[in-house]
Amino acid sequence: xxxxxxxxxxxxxxxxxxxxxxxxxxxxxxxxxxxxxxxxxxxxxxxxxxxxxxxxxxxxxxxxxxxxxxxxxxxxxxxxxxxxxxxxxxxxxxxxxxxxxxxxxxxxxxxxxxxxxxxxxxxxxxxxxxxxxxxxxxxxxxxxxxxxxxxxxxxxxxxxxxxxxxxxxxxxxxxxxxxxxxxxxxxxxxxxxxxxxxxxxxxxxxxxxxxxxxxxxxxxxxxxxxxxxxxxxxxxxxxxxxxxxxxxxxxxxxxxxxxxxxxxxxxxxxxxxxxxxxxxxxxxxxxxxxxxxxxxxxxxxxxxxxxxxxxxxxxxxxxxxxxxxxxxxxxxxxxxxxxxxxxxxxxxxxxxxxxxxxxxxxxxxxxxxxxxxxxxxxxxxxxxxxxxxxxxxxxxxxxxxxxxxxxxxxxxxxxxxxxxxxxxxxxxxxxxxxxxxxxxxxxxxxxxxxxxxxxxxxxxxxxxxxxxxxxxxxxxxxxxxxxxxxxxxxxxxxxxxxxxxxxxxxxxxxx
Amino acid sequence: xxxxxxxxxxxxxxxxxxxxxxxxxxxxxxxxxxxxxxxxxxxxxxxxxxxxxxxxxxxxxxxxxxxxxxxxxxxxxxxxxxxxxxxxxxxxxxxxxxxxxxxxxxxxxxxxxxxxxxxxxxxxxxxxxxxxxxxxxxxxxxxxxxxxxxxxxxxxxxxxxxxxxxxxxxxxxxxxxxxxxxxxxxxxxxxxxxxxxxxxxxxxxxxxxxxxxxxxxxxxxxxxxxxxxxxxxxxxxxxxxxxxxxxxxxxxxxxxxxxxxxxxxxxxxxxxxxxxxxxxxx
Numbered sequence: 001x002x003x004x005x006x007x008x009x010x011x012x013x014x015x016x017x018x019x020x021x022x023x024x025x026x027x028x029x030x031x032x033x034x035x036x037x038x039x040x041x042x043x044x045x046x047x048x049x050x051x052x053x054x055x056x057x058x059x060x061x062x063x064x065x066x067x068x069x070x071x072x073x074x075x076x077x078x079x080x081x082x083x084x085x086x087x088x089x090x091x092x093x094x095x096x097x098x099x100x101x102x103x104x105x106x107x108x109x110x111x112x113x114x115x116x117x118x119x120x121x122x123x124x125x126x127x128x129x130x131x132x133x134x135x136x137x138x139x140x141x142x143x144x145x146x147x148x149x150x151x152x153x154x155x156x157x158x159x160x161x162x163x164x165x166x167x168x169x170x171x172x173x174x175x176x177x178x179x180x181x182x183x184x185x186x187x188x189x190x191x192x193x194x195x196x197x198x199x200x201x202x203x204x205x206x207x208x209x210x211x212x213x214x215x216x217x218x219x220x221x222x223x224x225x226x227x228x229x230x231x232x233x234x235x236x237x238x239x240x241x242x243x244x245x246x247x248x249x250x251x252x253x254x255x256x257x258x259x260x261x262x263x264x265x266x267x268x269x270x271x272x273x274x275x276x277x278x279x280x281x282x283x284x285x286x287x288x289x290x291x292x293x294x295x296x297x298x299x300x301x302x303x304x305x306x307x308x309x310x311x312x313x314x315x316x317x318x319x320x321x322x323x324x325x326x327x328x329x330x331x332x333x334x335x336x337x338x339x340x341x342x343x344x345x346x347x348x349x350x351x352x353x354x355x356x357x358x359x360x361x362x363x364x365x366x367x368x369x370x371x372x373x374x375x376x377x378x379x380x381x382x383x384x385x386x387x388x389x390x391x392x393x394x395x396x397x398x399x400x401x402x403x404x405x406x407x408x409x410x411x412x413x414x415x416x417x418x419x420x421x422x423x424x425x426x427x428x429x430x431x432x433x434x435x436x437x438x439x440x441x442x443x444x445x446x447x448x449x450x451x452x453x454x455x456x457x458x459x460x461x462x463x464x465x466x467x468x469x470x471x472x473x474x475x476x477x478x479x480x481x482x483x484x485x486x487x488x489x490x491x492x493x494x495x496x497x498x499x500x501x502x503x504x505x506x507x508x509x510x511x
Numbered sequence: 512x513x514x515x516x517x518x519x520x521x522x523x524x525x526x527x528x529x530x531x532x533x534x535x536x537x538x539x540x541x542x543x544x545x546x547x548x549x550x551x552x553x554x555x556x557x558x559x560x561x562x563x564x565x566x567x568x569x570x571x572x573x574x575x576x577x578x579x580x581x582x583x584x585x586x587x588x589x590x591x592x593x594x595x596x597x598x599x600x601x602x603x604x605x606x607x608x609x610x611x612x613x614x615x616x617x618x619x620x621x622x623x624x625x626x627x628x629x630x631x632x633x634x635x636x637x638x639x640x641x642x643x644x645x646x647x648x649x650x651x652x653x654x655x656x657x658x659x660x661x662x663x664x665x666x667x668x669x670x671x672x673x674x675x676x677x678x679x680x681x682x683x684x685x686x687x688x689x690x691x692x693x694x695x696x697x698x699x700x701x702x703x704x705x706x707x708x709x710x711x712x713x714x715x716x717x718x719x720x721x722x723x724x725x726x727x728x729x730x731x732x733x734x735x736x737x738x739x740x741x742x743x744x745x746x747x748x749x750x751x752x753x754x755x756x757x758x759x760x761x762x763x764x765x766x767x768x769x770x771x772x773x774x775x776x777x778x779x780x781x782x783x784x785x786x787x788x789x790x791x792x793x
Contacts, residue, residue, distance in 0.1 A: 279753035473789045480644035492758045
């Protein structure tokens with residue numbers, strides 16, 4: 001263990017602050033290590049029920065299916081609550097409630113009134129933001145500093161942004177007189193439970209649709225708290241319905257005959273399944289699927305900033321990010337120097353309890369996901385790539401994975417082709433901008449890409465050629481309610497966010 | 512002695528050339544009375560694959576041209592269409608249109624091509640935008656071509672149906688593999704001669720005549736086709752397109768999906784919105 005060899009120099013920051021910092025110099029690449037005093041966010045703000053019903057027609061109900069499942073805290077494997085599993089009869093009730101609310105209340109309501117409901121919801125999210133953030137971290141394992149400072153502010157921002165569109169839809173697209181589609185069936189993933197809810201629910205409601213939402217089975221709790229919040233906001237019954245469950249429940253939602261619009265965020269495999277379930281129907285569909293984002297570093301890039309960008313690109317939210325920069329392409333002339341810098345930075349990442357405000361990398365969302373990461377990392381090693389992991393200690397209980405780099409990766413390796421959805425970065429190199437573009441585009445996915453260079457003309461030249469829906473230049477993993485997000489190729493179709501995000505929830509007559 | 516007329520051999524249009532089907536097959540195109548007008552090539556799976564490969568090869572340079580240039584080329588198509596309008600009127604009349612109907616259809620097709628010719632340098636201004644993000648970033652979204660698009664032309668109207676579906680796909684820089692009307696293929700074949708003399712680079716538009724039931728599954732399943740306009744498909748054929756689309760998450764525009772034939776939102780259906788972020792700072 002590097003830790004045992006290290007010389008510890010302990011000092012006090014200042015007299016009043018009883019925080020010890022230990023500097024541990026020198027292992028092979030001379031990392032700087034600090035230990036941080038624990039700083040846990042209190043969970044008192046959240047009060048959990050033992051069991052949760054389905055939210056249908058404005059009330060929490062016991063499921064007709066009589067089935068339930070448990071949701072656990074992936075940080076320590078404690079059971080958090082029992083959650084209802086919606087069966088076909090429950091989904092049917094939810095869709096009927098959504099249809100009735102669409103026909104009788106939400107559809108006929110003026111845009112200005114709809115706007116006020118959504119503004120009110122945005123405000124209430126801000127008001128209960130910490131509670132939602134703590135619950136998000138409890139149920140999903142993401143670091144509290146991310147749920148608190150990134151997820152929840154964006155969630156409130158999305159509702160605030162789309163609220164203002166509800167009475168301005170006639171101005172959104174020239175020549176179009178928009179109308180809502182009807183009932184939207186929405187299935188969302190576990191990596192950003194509240195944020196994906198916001199991306200789906202806010203534009204759907206703003207455009208005048210009603211919603212049946214199916215949250216992910218491992219992270220249902222914030223969606224249920226959100227349902228309670230909309231109840232408190234006075235949102236008319238049936239406008240939002242939340243049916244919890246696993247894949248079967250999701251399939252019942254998307255294939256229900258009375259659903260007019262399906263929106264899905266998740267894996268490409270499940271997205272294809274949904275696309276095939278919808279063949280033969282004219283339901284509108286948007287898919288936001290997997291990715292294998294290319295992050296391209298040119299030799300003239302500001303290297304220390306680029307290191308931070310790469311770290312954020314792959315380790316944000318444990319790498320459970322569809323647009324993660326999971327393939328790194330470094331210009332050959334700086335490859336070794338850059339990899340060395342990355343390794344040093346990896347040594348300083350704090351892996352552990354997501355509720356600790358110091359934590360950079362929290363818990364892997366589930367045992368199933370941890371197994372998948374392990375399988376692909378094993379494949380990386382057996383196919384001949386060289387692995388690097390820092391020597392950090394992991395908690396005894398819960399699901400954790402060390403931040404991981406692979407060097408010597410070739411394009412045919414599974415770790416360069418398949419989405420790992422974990423804190424694992426595959427590093428490749430290139431010599432010319434043309435080669436960088438060629439390699440970056442060599443994937444069936446096309447969600448995100450990153451470019452680091454100080455040369456402006458090269459940024460724009462690269463951005464034109466990268467087949468990706470979002471291109472971050474000299475930054476990475478930035479999101480905003482006004483900014484459209486979505487993929488090329490097998491990363492899906494349709495955009496979420498911004499003016500474009502409305503189009504997925506609008507129907508219109510032309511001419 | 513009266514002069515024997517010289518008949519034309521009607522072939523496929525792939526990569527700016529006019530090959531016969533590699534399968535060596537042809538089928539009769541009939542007039543309104545069921546008499547044989549001509550034999551036309553019956554395209555095969557191999558022809559379709561060749562067309563897709565060539566369309567892929569032509570895509571980046573077509574999309575890489577300026578909107579101004581693509582607009583001029585589309586306008587040039589309209590000019591050449593006008594020049595050949597007599598032939599089109601004759602062909603449409605042979606398959607049942609009255610003289611007035613045929614003349615009106617050809618005029619509408621030319622005008623529609625002119626309408627779309629104005630879009631390549633304007634579409635991004637309507638459909639893209641600068642996003643006012645809450646932070647120090649320049650953030651811009653703009654539409655780009657989806658890639659290689661399969662267009663299933665409607666059976667009728669023979670010329671206007673084809674032009675209405677082809678033009679919007681070409682506007683943002685897609686390249687096309689088009690399955691012509693099976694029952695009324697002659698206008699599509701004559702149209703390839705218009706394309707060939709209108710500065711359209713070879714491979715940008717590839718036209719196959721043949722049997723839709725035979726060709727649609729291969730088009731739908733092809734892993735290097737990014738999107739399909741199924742406007743000219745029957746409901747069974749459209750479902751087959753949707754099923755094949757699953758393999759590589761193709762974008763599919765279904766028949767009757769509410770987009771007008773002369774609409775910028777028909778262009779939008781074959782674009783991808785790309786959003787670029789860059790920090791602001793000194």
